[in-house]
Amino acid sequence: MNNQPNVLLIDDDPSVRESLTLLMETIGIPIQTYDSAEAFLKHYCPGEPGCLILDVNMPGMNGPELQLELAKRKIQLPIIFLTGYGDIPMTVKTIKAGAIDFMIKPIKGKLLIDRIRAIFQQDSLKGAEVNPNPLCYVRMSDLTPREREVMSMVVAGFTNKEIARQLSISHRTVEIHRARVMEKTGASNLLELAHLCEQSRSPSVADL
Known part of the structure; x- marks a missing residue:
């Protein structure tokens, strides 16, 4: 072989x-x-x-x-x-x-x-x-709690307007958080963001 x-x-x-x-x-x-x-x-x-x-x-x-x-x-x-x-x-x-x-x-x-x-x-x-790429953990560790919250809702399919209503924040604030999530994670589109988000679902990441 x-x-x-x-x-x-x-x-x-x-x-x-x-x-x-x-x-x-x-x-x-x-x-x-x-x-x-x-x-x-x-x-x-x-x-x-x-x-x-x-x-x-x-x-x-x-x-x-x-x-x-x-x-x-x-x-x-x-x-x-x-x-x-x-x-x-x-x-x-x-x-x-x-x-x-x-x-x-x-x-x-x-x-x-x-x-x-x-x-x-x-x-x-x-x-x-195979273990997830450790780089994924580094990217996620840069996110604030609010950015993580917005990221999870974006990946779940919520619109900016729906996220703003559920989190009681302005539509513009959601846009800013969303842009920062994309920048910090290095994701170029929602598919890549969903991939990173799924990879990060482990105890080691949750404790960051």
Whole structure:
């Protein structure tokens, strides 16, 4: 069995497979590509180390369904989801199920490479249970109690007007808190914020 970790890319879009293959080859990271979840299941050898880069929406079995199938088969691989679009409930669901990250296409090459290298640096690559990134804790520790409160309500889907009414503060104050949350966490959109928020749900973070 090959013990060198590989990037295992599953995407039905040939242009995505081609561009990410070129990116990985440029930096010397081995990559195997598959055009469907079914093709991956047919050829993957359980126990082979690697990082799974998984498209969400595909013909046949989609990404989240493959994630569930791998769990049933007790195949533990760190998963980075890719999608052309997504929503917060989907992000939270996949992260709760063990995914490492949820990224929106088009992917920034450096960001994806950084994520993959961080995963490969983990002591174990049997990744659905890989520990959350410690950087997440640092980001969350910078938030004030009120900013945490606003963040939780934003991720839950409340509008600024609803948050202002429930917290008895002005709409403008909510906007300021929301902007500071995005700045401090480094999240560029609500999907990333939902991801960070879900990762932070542990006793160690709650005690910060």
